[in-house]
C-alpha cells in the first residue's frame with residue numbers, strides 16, 4: 001500500500017495488470033471516496049467500511065468489478081459514460097460490438113467482473129470538485145479518447161493524479177470501442193502532461209510514478225505507440241491495396257492468435273480511425289468504399 005497524505009493506493013495483482021487494476025481511497029475529515037473498484041477491491045477487508053461514494057474515472061468492466069460487493073454507495077461517473085453505467089443497453093452502445101459478441105461478452109463480464117447495471121449512477125462534468133473535508137479536494141479532469149467520459153481524478157490537495165487507462169503500459173492506448181476516439185486520445189495525451197501533480201497513479205501495470213521525469217518518459221513512449229501503429233498500417237499496405245477486413249485479419253494492435261470475442265470489432269474500430277488520419281494526411285486513399293479497399297498514395 002502507498003500513502004500520500006489523505007490518499008491510499010492499493011495495488012492490484014502485478015501492479016494492477018488487466019484484468020485487475022489499482023485501487024485508490026481518499027480520506028477527508030468529512031467524507032471518504034474510492035476511485036473505481038477493480039477486482040482487488042474485493043480483497044481489501046475493512047477498507048470500504050467508511051467509503052460513502054465511488055467516483056469512476058471511466059466505465060469499463062474491470063473498473064466496476066467491486067461495486068456489487070459494496071453496501072449501497074453513491075456512484076459518480078462522467079456524463080459521457082453515464083448511460084454505460086446505468087444500463088446494459090447503454091453499455092452496448094458504449095462498446096458498439098456486434099450483437100452476438102456482446103451477448104458472449106456480457107456473460108464474461110458477469111462471471112469474471114461481477115457486472116451489474118447501476119441505474120442510480122449520477123453524472124459529473126469536467127471541473128467537478130468533491131470537497132471531502134480538512135482541505136482534501138478531488139477535481140475531475142476530462143481526458144476523453146479511451147472512452148467518451150474518461151477522466152483523470154486529481155486529488156489537488158495532495159498532488160496525486162489518478163490517470164486511469166492512460167495507463168502508460170507497453171500495450172499502448174486503447175480506443176477500440178464505439179465511444180473511443182483516437183483524435184481525442186491524442187489531445188488527452190497532451191493535456192495529461194499539464195496536470196498539476198507530483199504523483200501519478202495508473203489503473204494498470206505501471207501503478208505509481210513519483211518522479212515527473214519518469215512519468216514524462218513513460219508518457220512519451222505510450223504516445224509514440226500511436227504513430228508506430230500508423231507506420232505499421234502503411235507497412236501492411238506497401239505490397240498493394242487491402243480491404244479493411246484484410247487489415248483486421250492481419251492485426252494492428254493485438255497479436256495474431258489472440259482471439260478474445262471482441263478483438264475483431266476493436267481492431268476494426270482502431271484501424272478505421274488510423275485510416276481516417278492517414279487519408280487526411282493524403283498518405284492512403286480509399287479505392288472502393290463498399291469494401292473499404294485501401295491503398296497507399298505513392
Ligand SMILES: [Zn+2]
Nearest residue numbers: 059060146165
Ligand atoms: Zn478502460
